[in-house]
Amino acid sequence: MKTISSVTIPKREQESHKGDYGRILLIGGNANLGGAIMLAARACVFSGSGLITVSTHSSNFAALHSRCPEAMVSDITDLKKLSKLIEQSDCILIGPGLGLDFKGNNTLTFLFQNIQPHQTLIIDGDAITILSKLKHTLPECEIIFTPHQKEWERLSNIPIEEQTYEKNKEAVKALNxxxxxxxxxxxxxxRDHEYKLSIGTPAMATGGMGDTLAGMITSFVGQFDLEEAVINATYIHSYIGEKLSKDMYIVPPSKLIDEIPYAMKSFES
Ligand SMILES: NC(=O)C1=CN([C@@H]2O[C@H](COP(=O)(O)OP(=O)(O)OC[C@H]3O[C@@H](n4cnc5c(N)ncnc54)[C@H](OP(=O)(O)O)[C@@H]3O)[C@@H](O)[C@H]2O)[C@@H](O)CC1
Ligand SMILES: Nc1ncnc2c1ncn2[C@@H]1O[C@H](COP(=O)(O)OP(=O)(O)O)[C@@H](O)[C@H]1O
Ligand SMILES: [Mg+2]
Structure with a gap:
């Protein structure tokens, strides 16, 4: 497995506008787990997305507006609005703080029924757990899963202690x-090759760090080629975590998010 040793972020075109940097839809955040989708939304904004809408429980609206005024909001239970938002988006993230009850199940099912082949879908957190249970056929679009080891166990049926390179590769192939x-x-x-990160630190083992990565990946996918986006987002996430950990015992995800544009600038080609 190749190690990622550095990345480059392309310089922005002078003749461009916000519509050129991704129309993003983030779906998640129930009444108890609003923080997860807020972190994803802030990570998305700080990673350079042009237009971001967050479909979430309405009790999260005020906090979201206050923490992340750049993002628009929509009620996750309003399926008419959700269907329109899905149609208008380039990249869609579902999962952070979605919850595991019937509402989360219904939202995932609705998204799978409405997403189009030209769109890219990032599936994280509770959406992975729900999918592992419901076993829906995957929609015909590009899909990126971002599981931690337990979520991967649920999705692949490979117990954590048996998650070897060969078994993981086989399971990824089956998922396509x-x-x-x-x-x-x-x-x-x-699909046909793999990479490993050699950076990252246990200082990043804090709740919300994966939600932050999910937002970064979604944002980068809206701006760059898929493979480049996934590599760059994952590398820069851990790069910032490691950098901050030189002076901080733990790295709060919010602090990491603040650093994203500076790190992107330092890797600009
Ligand atoms: N502020 C907010 O709103 C926040 C909301 N959040 C949202 O909560 C939702 C649930 O996500 P989740 O990851 O917390 O729960 P779940 O899927 O049950 O996994 C935990 C189980 O897996 C096990 N485990 C084994 N290996 C592991 C590994 N490498 N990494 C992690 N876990 C590992 C672990 O083992 P244990 O800790 O018991 O040793 C435990 O049994 C999701 O939507 C997320 O977005 C959070 O992001 C926090 C901030
Ligand atoms: N010991 C560690 N070393 C390096 N990275 C870590 C470590 N622990 C956690 N992380 C990173 O933090 C993130 C945790 O993701 P996840 O478990 O989904 O968090 P959450 O759902 O709470 O946001 C991942 O990007 C993971 O790689
Ligand atoms: Mg997570």
Whole structure:
């Protein structure tokens, strides 16, 4: 497995506008787990997405507006609005803080019925757990899964202690998707090749760190080629985590998010 040693972020075109940097839809955040989708939304904004809408429980609206005024909001239970938002989006993230009850199940099912082949779908957190249970056929679009090891166990049926390179590769092939297997030494599985991260630190083992990565990946996919986007987002996430950990015992995800544009600038080609 190749190690990612550095990345480059392309310079922006002078003649461009927000519509050129991704129309993003983030779906998640129930009444108890609003923080997860807010972190994903802030990560998305700080990673450069042009237009972001968050479909979430309405009790999250005020906090979201206050923490992330750049993002628009929509009620996750309003399926008419959700269907329109799905149609208008380039990249869609579902999962952070979605919850595991029937509402989460219904939202995932509705998205699978409405997403189109030209769109890219990032499936994280509770959406992975729900999918593992419901066993829906995957929609015909590009899909990126971002599981931690337990979520990967649920999705692949490979117990954590048996998650070897060969078994993981086989399971990814069966899914016909990209998989970012998050752990110390995160592994990226593309269709015919794989990479491993040699950076990252236990200072990043804080709730919300994966929600932050999911937002970064979604944002980068809206701006760059899929493979480049996944590699760059994953590398820069851990790069910032490691950098901050030189002075901080733990790295709060919110602090990491603040650093994203500076790190992107430092890798600009
Ligand atoms: N502020 C918010 O709103 C936040 C909301 N969040 C949202 O909560 C939802 C649930 O997500 P989740 O990851 O917390 O729960 P779940 O899927 O049950 O996994 C945990 C189980 O897996 C096990 N485990 C084994 N290996 C592991 C590994 N490498 N990494 C992690 N876990 C590992 C672990 O083992 P144990 O800790 O018991 O040893 C435990 O048994 C999701 O939607 C997320 O977005 C959170 O992001 C927090 C901030
Ligand atoms: N010991 C560690 N070393 C490196 N990275 C870590 C470590 N622990 C956690 N991380 C990173 O933090 C993130 C955790 O993701 P996840 O478990 O989905 O968090 P959450 O759902 O709480 O947001 C992943 O990107 C993972 O690689
Ligand atoms: Mg997670």
């Amino acid at each position: 998707a990209t998989v970012v297997l998050k752990k110390h030494g995160t592994e990226l599985f593309f």
